[in-house]
Amino acid sequence: xxxxxxxxxxxxxxxxxxxxxxxxxxxxxxxxxxxxxxxxxxxxxxxxxxxxxxxxxxxxxxxxxxxxxxxxxxxxxxxxxxxxxxxxxxxxxxxxxxxxxxxxxxxxxxxxxxxxxxxxxxxxxxxxxxxxxxxxxxxxxxxxxxxxxxxxxxxxxxxxxxxxxxxxxxxxxxxxxxxxxxxxxxxxxxxxxxxxxxxxxxxxxxxxxxxxxxxxxxxxxxxxxxxxxxxxxxxxxxxxxxxxxxxxxxxxxxxxxxxxxxxxxxxxxxxxxxxxxxxxxxxxxxxxxxxxxxxxxxxxxxxxxxxxxxxxxxxxxxxxxxxxxxxxxxxxxxxxxxxxxxxxxxxxxxxxxxxxxxxxxxxxxxxxxxxxxxxxxxxxxxxxxxxxxxxxxxxxxxxxxxxxxx
Numbered sequence: 392x393x394x395x396x397x398x399x400x401x402x403x404x405x406x407x408x409x410x411x412x413x414x415x416x417x418x419x420x421x422x423x424x425x426x427x428x429x430x431x432x433x434x435x436x437x438x439x440x441x442x443x444x445x446x447x448x449x450x451x452x453x454x455x456x457x458x459x460x461x462x463x464x465x466x467x468x469x470x471x472x473x474x475x476x477x478x479x480x481x482x483x484x485x486x487x488x489x490x491x492x493x494x495x496x497x498x499x500x501x502x503x504x505x506x507x508x509x510x511x512x513x514x515x516x517x518x519x520x521x522x523x524x525x526x527x528x529x530x531x532x533x534x535x536x537x538x539x540x541x542x543x544x545x546x547x548x549x550x551x552x553x554x555x556x557x558x559x560x561x562x563x564x565x566x567x568x569x570x571x572x573x574x575x576x577x578x579x580x581x582x583x584x585x586x587x588x589x590x591x592x593x594x595x596x597x598x599x600x601x602x603x604x605x606x607x608x609x610x611x612x613x614x615x616x617x618x619x620x621x622x623x624x625x626x627x628x629x630x631x632x633x634x635x636x637x638x639x640x641x642x643x644x645x646x647x648x649x650x651x652x653x654x655x656x657x658x659x660x661x662x663x664x665x666x667x668x669x670x671x672x673x674x675x676x677x678x679x680x681x682x683x684x685x686x687x688x689x690x691x692x693x694x695x696x697x698x699x700x701x702x703x704x705x706x707x708x709x710x711x712x713x714x715x716x717x718x719x720x721x722x723x724x725x726x727x728x729x730x731x732x733x734x735x736x737x738x739x740x741x742x743x744x745x746x747x748x749x750x751x752x753x754x755x756x757x758x759x760x761x762x763x764x765x766x767x768x769x770x771x772x773x774x775x776x777x778x779x780x781x782x783x784x785x786x787x788x789x790x791x792x793x794x795x796x797x
Contacts, residue, residue, distance in 0.1 A: 488519045495530040497562040509562060527562035532626060535577045540636070541585050547593040552631040555580050555612065557623045564622025572621055579619070583611040593635070598647060601630045 491514055492498045498510035501523040510517075510524070517524055536554035543549055557576065559565045569575050587607045588596060596604060609628040616623055635643040707714040 484519055488516045490515055490517070490524065492526070495528055496526045497529050499525045499527060499562055499566045501525070506563060506567060525566045527559055527566050529559045529562055532556055532558055533573070535573065535580060536631075537577065537581060539581060539584065541588050543588055543593040543596060544590055545592045548636050549588065549593050549596050550634050550636065551584060551588065551596070552633075553580070553584055553608070554629045554631060555609075556626040556629070558626055559622060560624040561622030564620050568620040568622065572623070575619060575621060576616065576623065579615040580608075580612055583608050583615060586611060594650075596633050597635065597643065598650065601633060604633075605630045 490498075492510055492512045494512045496512065498515065500507040500510060500517060502521060504523070507522065515524075534554055534556045536552070538550065538552045540548055540550045555576070565572055587604060591600060591604065594600075605628045609625055612628070613625045616625070634640060703714065703718075
């Protein structure tokens, strides 16, 4: 509803008019001085804005009062409105060209479909529609996994659960060379895995060959991806599990258990051998050293006996009789020193074997020095004493030879 009521002889009925304008003319524009202290008229302000906009566009603006004022403006330009619209569209187009590249991303810029550059993280601007920017995450670790059943070299079926972790190394190749990089990596992983498993026996895949299998698949997969120009780098290949088909799984578990038991027994045998062999080698070395010592002692003793015999031979040639008697005495001394019996020469008769008198009593008490049991009677002791006394008084007796240990 308008605040200024039309008609009424120029009376103002807005609440801020303070009684309205008064003055002559009666044409509704106040006639007299401008003593209105109220706010501006919104309808009038809107009309003025429309007039200014029309004049900018080359149209005619309203002039004078009463709504029928004449006055012509310039001719309307046919390019004014399209130009204004073009400016607005250009401003919107330019503003839409700003974008933000995250720290973990790189922007691949295509201009009219052709590679232009790679932009780094930060606030960037490229002309919209002309340039196409594709964001590629270069720090995130991506992964692809699959579970496949395949044929081994020994014509057995094995089920392998494998996963590959990779990272984008070249954002341009990753974004432009292949339409679906993830699908290409998955297919390349399947091809590499089948190639490696097809050249390996089932026992190696199920037991000790899993680590070697992962390394070989990683090398082959990286070769495939480099030949594709995919721009990714393989970080790790994980063999999650390898198993036989479900129908024969129990039998393979028994085989694996038997193989582990065999390896355990082999390890025990190796440990026992490592403990026994050094001891046997030590004993062998000790026997060898003892034999060498015995050999050296025997050789030295033989050489000493030979030198002694040569010395005796020299002396024997100089005095044969003396050496003969000396050798006889030495021999008898050596022989009789090992027995407790005594030989007594009485009246040049045949020798009489007697026992030493000083050891008989002790031999009866302890028997420690006796080589055999001896029965000594008083008559025998008396006879020995008489024979000994008689031989000492006889002038014909050449002497008594007594030798042996007392």
